[in-house]
Amino acid sequence: MSALLEVEDLVAGYAGSRVLDGVSLSLDAGEAVTLLGRNGVGKTTCMETIMGLVKPSSGSVHVDGRDVTGRPPHVVSRSGVAIVPQGRRVFAPLTVEENLAIAARKSGEWSVKRVYELMPRLAERRSNLGSQLSGGEQQMLAIGRALLCSPRVMLLDEPSDGLAPTVVEQVGKILVDLAQTGLAILIVEQDLRLAFDVADRVVVMTKGQIVHESTVAEFRKDAARAQALLGVG
Ligand SMILES: Nc1ncnc2c1ncn2[C@@H]1O[C@H](COP(=O)(O)OP(=O)(O)OP(=O)(O)O)[C@@H](O)[C@H]1O
Ligand SMILES: [Mg+2]
Numbered sequence: 001m002s003a004l005l006e007v008e009d010l011v012a013g014y015a016g017s018r019v020l021d022g023v024s025l026s027l028d029a030g031e032a033v034t035l036l037g038r039n040g041v042g043k044t045t046c047m048e049t050i051m052g053l054v055k056p057s058s059g060s061v062h063v064d065g066r067d068v069t070g071r072p073p074h075v076v077s078r079s080g081v082a083i084v085p086q087g088r089r090v091f092a093p094l095t096v097e098e099n100l101a102i103a104a105r106k107s108g109e110w111s112v113k114r115v116y117e118l119m120p121r122l123a124e125r126r127s128n129l130g131s132q133l134s135g136g137e138q139q140m141l142a143i144g145r146a147l148l149c150s151p152r153v154m155l156l157d158e159p160s161d162g163l164a165p166t167v168v169e170q171v172g173k174i175l176v177d178l179a180q181t182g183l184a185i186l187i188v189e190q191d192l193r194l195a196f197d198v199a200d201r202v203v204v205m206t207k208g209q210i211v212h213e214s215t216v217a218e219f220r221k222d223a224a225r226a227q228a229l230l231g232v233g
Helices: 043-051 073-078 096-103 112-118 120-124 135-147 165-180 192-198 216-221 223-230
Strands: 005-014 017-027 032-036 056-063 081-084 153-157 184-188 201-206 209-215
Touching (some): 017 032, 017 056, 017 209, 032 192, 043 153, 043 184, 073 081, 096 112, 112 135, 120 135, 135 153, 135 165, 165 192, 184 192, 201 216, 209 216, 209 223, 216 223
Parallel strands (some): 032 184, 032 201, 081 153, 153 184
Antiparallel strands (some): 005 017, 005 056
């Protein structure tokens, strides 16, 4: 098994409903892949199942050859995967600095200082409460928090959600910089410009299965296929 993240035939869902119906995808070290699909097809469930937040009923998740299928989130986190969840979920009553301090580890490549260097806006806002931040600042904080686990794979669930276009661009730049450091990125996005700026490869999910895989360049050339799969283009 050579991929850094290898998801095979994953089946998962919620009481009485099967959402993932045999999802397979893989991510190499340093690669950025965008997971696209219409609303409700199971993109968030896929990320949450990889992260151990939803238990799969079958299939497997390997990180760097290590089987983490169905393991709790802190074990998956230790194996090198971090999630930036849909809706960001920063702690509103805590300051930026406190939000980061909670996530900080004693060792690892990332420190609060390095997060501030990557996103100086967070340093400027370090004493502000989570509830006082703009959407873009909250997104940066959520990214910073994930980075403090010093992940090798970062899962991002709709980072552009609710952000103004100029802010989406700033978040995109941060993600492109991160991809260049060798971090592998799996990004779910509705904003295709952001998805295509960040990713090298596209996978498309419909009804709990991956139905298309190609490079971003190939996908962009085929507007009819994009329209059929996503209803856009
Ligand atoms: N906690 C839950 N309990 C029960 N059903 C859920 C739960 N979370 C999601 N679902 C259902 O699972 C299906 C897939 O949801 P999911 O959030 O994974 O889709 P998604 O592709 O991320 O959608 P969106 O584009 O709207 O974010 C939907 O039918 C949803 O209603
Ligand atoms: Mg979702």
